[in-house]
Amino acid sequence: MTSPAIIDFRPSHLLLNPNFDGYKLSLDPVPILKTEITAAPRRVFTSDDQYTFLHAKLFSLHNHLIHDPWLEYSCYFIDENWTVQNVRYDTTTGRLGSVKAVHKVPKPNTGRGDYNASLTFVSEKFCVFADGCGGLKIFNTGDRYRVEEWKTIFSDTILENSIPFVIQDARWEIINNVHQIQCLLLSIQQNNDNEDEKFEAVLDWIAIKRDAQSNSWSKLHVRQLKGNTLPEYCVLEPKCNGILISADRKFEFTFDNEHPIGPKEEPPKEENNGKNDQDVKKPELNWTQSDEDITIHFNIPQETNKQDIKVICDGANLQVRHKSEALLNADLFQGADKDLTTWNLGNEWLEVVLIKQVQSFTWPSLLKDVIVLPSEMPLQPIRELSLPPSNLRTEMEDCDFGDVDMDKEHSFVRMDAISHQTTHKANLGSNNPVLFTLSLRAGSPLAFALRNDVDACVWLPYVQPNAESDVTLNIKHEGTLNAFGYIQASKQQKKFMQCSPDMNYAIICEPHRHIFVYKSTYASASGLKNRNSSAKISIGQQKLITMEEDSDEVLGIVCQAETTILLTRKQVLCLQINS
Structure with missing residues (x-):
């Protein structure tokens, strides 16, 4: 058993703004477009048997509005009549289109313990649908720009005893000339092996393959992972040779249909043979x-x-x-x-x-008498002058600690599908969970946001195979939300957090009343200088949107470059942020 390579989350200094000096409240109104819906979104609440924190988190934070990565300004939701509805914003006219039905799903056998329905788009013409009652379907969506009627090409019950689940991730891949859709299905099941933890999170890895001759689809339960927490970030890497997970507890493979899991390897005991500790050898680190x-x-x-x-x-x-x-x-x-x-x-x-005693000097090896090279990762280039820290840095406050358990260590790992071992790992700290995920490019894994000092940095994983069983995992810093890490820590009533794909603005959405918008630039505040140092500073723009007192709870959110679309029980709202 080899030690996992250490992943280094090192922000790019080109994407950090040390002269950012906070947000200024703008009283300019945000235009809001509204469209009434005839049937409310289908929403499932926890039953009496679903009483744990895992269930509460899974149900309460479910986003009922699904973004289409292949078609900008288009999103979907499933209503209480089991109809998939589409809503779209027209950038040429600046209007929100009417809600259109694209597919009527046959009503499944519902009952106690069901989950909310989930939908994931895997290509320009295919999507995967989970009804929350144990069934999984694949739809051929046709030309989604023209809003054609969808066709069902696969439908089946996936797990034993019709265990309900939600889709955590899905990918369309061509592996060995076989078209297939690989899915990660998340469910919460009873844990019979641990009396202290009565429920556990189960990730079932399913492959649905198409036969080229008969054009039929067949399912295969490939793998299963278990953990005592919900994953904050969980995606399949391209080509599906591994899985990327961020959580506050570890997940382990418990089943593999293709590569059976053997007994856990015990590290070999080293014999001393009379040698002292100073003998030159390559340490395990x-x-x-x-x-x-x-x-x-x-x-x-x-x-x-x-x-x-x-x-x-x-x-x-x-x-x-x-x-x-x-x-x-x-x-x-x-x-x-x-x-x-x-x-x-x-x-x-x-x-x-x-x-280091001599800073800005790169060590070629850790030790003097034996070569110990750094772990595989892109090293930061040597700079003559380090960037100064953000001028918003201050002492830790109560809001910085949030409401999480400080004893739980958050980590980001890559687990190999064949060896079942953790090949890459990063320790994120005890109070640094993934803030939110977003799609930056269609077909790529989801990006995720992590707090970095007072900022929030958006990261995107890149996996590149090196040899037959070796891969290189790089985490690229894609953008920065100035001071957003500090701001979100103070919002105790937040339900959804999201940002636009160009990271021009970020949103914090409360369940009922308030929506906070933070734009990275404010044209009216340009040309300002620091009073003490005379250095130019930049100011962001904050907007507060207050909903009506009798407004329904926000059930879903999708952020785009110009607009943010919100879903409630009776309406679809469109916030024209940059229009």
Whole structure:
């Protein structure tokens, strides 16, 4: 068993704005277009048997409005009559079109414990539909621009005992000349193996393949993963050779129809043979570096206390011990500041951070007497001058801690579909969950937003196969929402968070009354300078949209470059943000 490669979430300095000085409230009204709907969206509430936090989170945060990545300004929802409805914004006329029915789904056998229906578009002509009652369908949508009638090409019950589920992700792929749709289906099931955790999240990996001769479709239950939490981010990578997951607890493969799961490998015990700790050998660790510091990661047993760890750095030599075992005892390649050495203990990992004595110097190896190369990742180029931190940085406040459990460590991992091992991993911290996901490019995995200081950075994963069983995973910084990380932490009533694909604005939507819009630029506030340093600063624009007192709860949201579309029980609302 090899240690996973460390993923480095390193923002691009070209996409950060250190001179951003906050948002200014604009009193200019936001035009709102409204369209009445004849049948309310189908919404399912939890039953008496669905009482856990996992159920509450899955049902309450479900987005009933589905965006079509292949057709801009077009979105869909399923009404209470099991009809798929389409609503579209016309950019040429600036009007919101009427709601049009595109497909009537035969009513399934509903009952207690059902989920909300979900819909995912996998190509220009195909989409996957889950009715929330255990059934899965594939629709041939035809030309969606012309709003043609959809046709059902596959329909079946997927899981045993008709267990309901929602679609977490789906991809259209051509593998070995076979057209197939691979799906991740999320359900919450009883956990009979753990008395403390009575329910667990189950991810079923399903492949639906098309026979070229008969043009028929057949299903195959490929794999299954389980975890004691809901994934914050979960997608299949291109070619479906692995899965990318971000969560506050780990997921594990429990079933594989193609590559059976063997017994868990135990790490081999090393014999001492009379050698002392100073003997030169390549230690088992991963490390990365920036212009200022060195970050080293060790794998340690799960039940490890801080009293079991001992870290000593005298500037030239580093000693790291777990109880009586020496994880590292060797001379460093260059000097480190012994007074600024820190370490952090997580779940099955130990992180040691060294501050370089000579900054902006790239270490070719961690140790002096043995070559230990950095982990596989794009290294940040050496810069003569580091960017200053954001001028909005301040002391931590109560809102920065949110309402999450501080003992839970969030992580981002890639798990291989064949070896079932974690090949890449990043530790995100105890209070850094994925804020939201969005589609930047049709056919690509979803992008996701993470807090970075006061900002929120949008990241997009890129997976590239290297060899037969090796891949390179890069996480590219696509854009920055200035100060949005700090702002969203103070909104206790938020239900949906989203941003436009060009990241020109971000939205925080409460269930009933308020919608907050944050635009990155404000033309009326250009040319401002800092009073102390005389440096030019940039100001963003904030808008507050207040709904009517008797307005219905917002059930879904889709953000586009010019507009944001909201779905309620009686209306479809279109906020003309940039029109």
